[in-house]
Amino acid sequence: MGVTAGLVLPAWLTACSDDASGPEVKYDGVVGIVGAGAAGLAVADYLISKGIRVKIFEASGRIGGRIKAIKPSDPIFNELAADFHVELGADRIFGTNSEFGNLIKLLKVPTVKFREEPTSAQDYYIINGEYFSQAEAEARVDFQALKAFKETGLATYTGGGSVQNAAGASTDMQGILNSWLGNAYGSSSDRIGANALGEALAMIEHDKKEFMLVTNPISDVLTSKYAKALKRVTLNTAVKAVNYSDAGIVRLTLLDTVANTESTVEVTKLVVTSPVNVLKDSSLISFSPALPASKTNALSHIGMDASIRIILEFTRNNFFKKPDGTGPAPAFIYGGEVCPSYFFPGVGRSDKNLTVSVTINGPKAQEYSDLLGPEPDATTGEPYPELVVNAILDEILSEMDVVFDGKASLNIRKRFEDGTIISVIKDWTKVPYILGGQSYPLVGGTNEDRVALAEPIDNKIFFAGEATDFTGEFGTISGALKSGERAAEEVVAAILAENES
Ligand SMILES: Cc1cc2nc3c(=O)[nH]c(=O)nc-3n(C[C@H](O)[C@H](O)[C@H](O)COP(=O)(O)OP(=O)(O)OC[C@H]3O[C@@H](n4cnc5c(N)ncnc54)[C@H](O)[C@@H]3O)c2cc1C
Structure with a gap:
């Protein structure tokens, strides 16, 4: 079970290539899959490679879930200075030898490690309203202490409480702490449980190097790798109710999310990849019998907060460098109170590099989400x-x-005609059937919560999705893919056991 990080390709990647799909598994049933994000597609791909029939139900009108980019075909693209795909959800890959890193290597997609040569971009920091280069920050003792906590201290921390309590950082370092160990994990540093995050960080086996795709949106990797699975997706179809009370059958109530009509369908096993905020809301997906206490208890220890991505562009960018426009290009600016993460996605991808990608998670994102109100209506253009x-x-x-x-x-870029600022806002909090950014451990949570959430019920209902990754990689694409493979292996094991009995 699980996948070993390392340079050797995980077996499922090679097993799923077009010319090596076996060994097949005899099965007359149909496995339903809830959700066509990274996890759902990985589940489907694995099962298809075993000759097992699958049906994927996706509530939205597109595949990819929290992976979505502005592409040249989107009208807003023409207004942007960016000459690359602008990611609105996941934008970076963690670990050159992680699950997703290995897949990218296999597909030979061009990548850039933006903090290494030739770009050698560096991070900058806002401390007490002043701007610090990496070298200037490194010279501070309180910065060194916080960095040591992030890189080694947290992984061995056992004292309980939030990351903020555990770090014991100076007042000056609170902003950077929140950027590194709050916002980056989907919330704020006072909400994330220190023990469980430390436990997770200690488990990660990949090299933790961060990189981006240069020429392709991340969704290209999914559509290319999981081409066979895509044919099995029914869009605009939410699984509203799951009745697994009778042996050998799972009855689903489906909601057509466009026509708002209901229908029913039967499958023999079901893999659920809904994000935790969806699982917590029985008006979106309900189970009969109800989910066992082990799962509701696990869910009560896992948070998923508001998450907003804002794209801004500038007419110049040298003022972001230090000193006086001559330092290295910025990769990130950390430490902001309004925005804990300013990212420059043009590094290594564009000569212009005028785009700034702001990610706000947690309470501040909730405040903005409440102000913004409902998502813009794609049909009316409101x-x-x-x-x-x-x-x-x-x-x-x-x-x-x-x-x-x-x-x-x-230097903010504005529309020539009316002088309004050109911006893109993606509020993940409002996306139906996603409802937030990424799962994170609440104070008091442990990795056992993820194990409990992932546990199959009656060898009929299986669980995948980033929140069910218990190898330390929740909240990432790699975690979603690994969870999908794990759940698919559990399905195959259950079928094999039934075939033998
Ligand atoms: C702003 C942001 C930035 C991020 N940055 C990074 C990053 O840089 N690197 C990284 O690795 N990760 C990042 N992540 C996290 C990453 O995007 C996710 O961990 C991953 O994409 C989750 O995949 P998933 O399949 O588990 O869930 P999802 O992608 O959420 O897919 C679940 C799918 O299930 C569907 N669904 C849910 N319930 C139902 C239902 N009842 N019926 C039918 N369909 C249903 C949903 O519509 C959705 O399409 C980021 C996330 C966000 C929001």
């Missing part, structure tokens, strides 16, 4: 209210202006 958008952009630019002497507001 955008977010202009006043609210302006208030949010103003707050972000004000934070940048403090450290850049007003140059952020001065």
